[in-house]
Amino acid sequence: MTGADEGTRQGRRVATGGGGTPLPGPAAEAAVHQTIRVESGFGYGVVGADLHVFPDRGPVYLLGEHRSAAPAPDDTWLLHQPSRMLNARYRLVDFTGRERERTELAAWRDAPGPRLSATWLHGPGGHGKSRLADEFAAESAAAGWKVVTATHGPGAVLDPGRKNGADLRPDGARGMLLVVDYADRWPVSHLTWLFSNRLLTGSLPTRLLLLARSSTAWPAVRSALEDVMADTRDQELAPLGTPGGDPRARSAMFAAARDCFAARYGVPDPAVIAQPKDLERPEFGLVLAVHMAALVAVDAHVRGERAPDDLAGLSAYLLNRERRHWTRLWENRLEGLDFSTAPSDMNRVVFTPPSPGPCHRGTAALCSRGSAWSGPCGCSPTTALATRRRSRAPFSNRSTRTGSPRTSSPSASTGTA
Structure with missing residues (x-):
């Protein structure tokens, strides 16, 4: 929680961080009362995991339970700037495709062998890594796994929907899955602290899914994982429609995106909207490019215009809509509003x-x-x-500053002014 407020949670007593031992017998099951009080600044607490906190900068990272359902954005707000619909965090397009990758991830998750195992899933921006990881996380939760996400702390914002904090105890789960997006943007030292978290040191099978745009940082991260005796593998996310994959992957993804966008626009029969002629061109190997094609096709249909077929034309079309938004803001200066930059x-x-x-x-x-x-x-x-x-x-x-973060106990909280 943030700001000057106070939160209360109930939880069982667990082992303390930094080398403490579990309480024996019934005492380990005794309920304890945890209170987080923040006079000013930042407060954050978890149950069942460690906190690594820089005294003058807040948490090194934030841990939270995975949430499959995101708040649905307002259609009017989305249509005001259609490119907002391309934001993966809103999950406006139903997930489709990537069956081979999902099968490979599921096989890695369920494979016998080392208790702790990590996968470095990498591919260029727009390939759909975050959506694939989100779908895999949801499937894992449905299969009985405890799924936790880690967000790099500096600049991170707590989800306001998680009012009761983060209870990360496995409580009968088959295993623990930790998902780390943008792992290549974390300093390796911060990832090292994450790998030492008590959350990952239990007896359950534990899997770390690290998402990145390239494999450049992987050797250093892999070395850090070896220090905690983790099995490691890397998996490259190939473009859609590559040889050996589903030849209909792009068409199926276009249809799914088209139908979802059409619902936002109120189009009763999206099937009348045809896909681009050159959807098999290399640039449409990006999931983002296929979604752009679907969005532009729907928007152009609603406006009675012809949608461009190439990626450059799609980008120009969406930017034209942005220019219209800038023009509207600039014209509002005549009403006394502070928009003085001409389009x-x-x-x-x-x-x-x-x-x-x-x-x-x-x-x-x-x-x-x-x-x-x-x-x-x-x-x-x-x-x-x-x-x-x-x-x-x-x-x-921040990443090169000397000093070490403090480790708090799994059932405690930390606040910094």
Whole structure:
């Protein structure tokens, strides 16, 4: 929980973190009363796991139970900017396909052998790693596994729907599955602390599913896992429709996405919306690209327009909708609202930063002059580029800072001002 509030949970007494021993006999089953009190700052508690907390920065990571059902966004809000429907966290598209990958993950989860085993599931952004992991987590929970998610602590926000905190005790589960998204963005030292958590040291079969965009960080992470005697494997998520896979994977995924998006638009018969002619082109190997094609096809159908067939055309179509949104905001300045950036200036702000990537302000100034910046306005490519550089600096400083986090007992809580 966050802010100046107090929460109470009931739980059984468990072993303390940092090497404590379990209480014997009936005392181990005795109910204890846990209270979290925060005067200011941040408070967070778990039952059945350790907390690793930097005294001046809060938790190194947050643990929570996996939730299959996400709050459904309002249709009006989504249609205001259709590209919002592509956000995987909203789970607007029913999961389909990836049968081979799901079978492989299930076989790894249920295989006999080492009690602790980890899989590094990697693939470029847009391949559908998060949705695949979410589906696998839901299937594992249905199969009797306790499923927990780990979110890197700096900048993480607690789910407001979890009002009772995180009770992570297995309580009769077949095993423990821990899912770590964006694992390649964690400092290895922080992952090392996670691997030492008492949550992973019980007698149950325990599986770690680590999601990443590449295998670059895997050797170092694998070395850290060897320190806790974990079995390790890596699994690359291939593009849709690759040789040996389902030849209808793209068409089936397009149809599923089209039908889900059409329901948001109120289209009664989505089957009349045809798929792009070139859906088998290499760029549509991305799940995100297929979802974009479905979204644009539905939106264009509703507007009586012709949907583009190639990925560049799909991106331009969605950006045109964004430009319309920027124009509406800019026009509202006449009503006294603080939107002073013209759409033509916003175009430059959006398109310039991706070209050079994060860089120093001097380089950003050269890039902005090269983009024929006409200013002045409320923002500029120079500011945007330099801000991207600055936004990454605090993370780097935190990850290289000396000192160790504190470990709290599994049934205790920690607050920092």
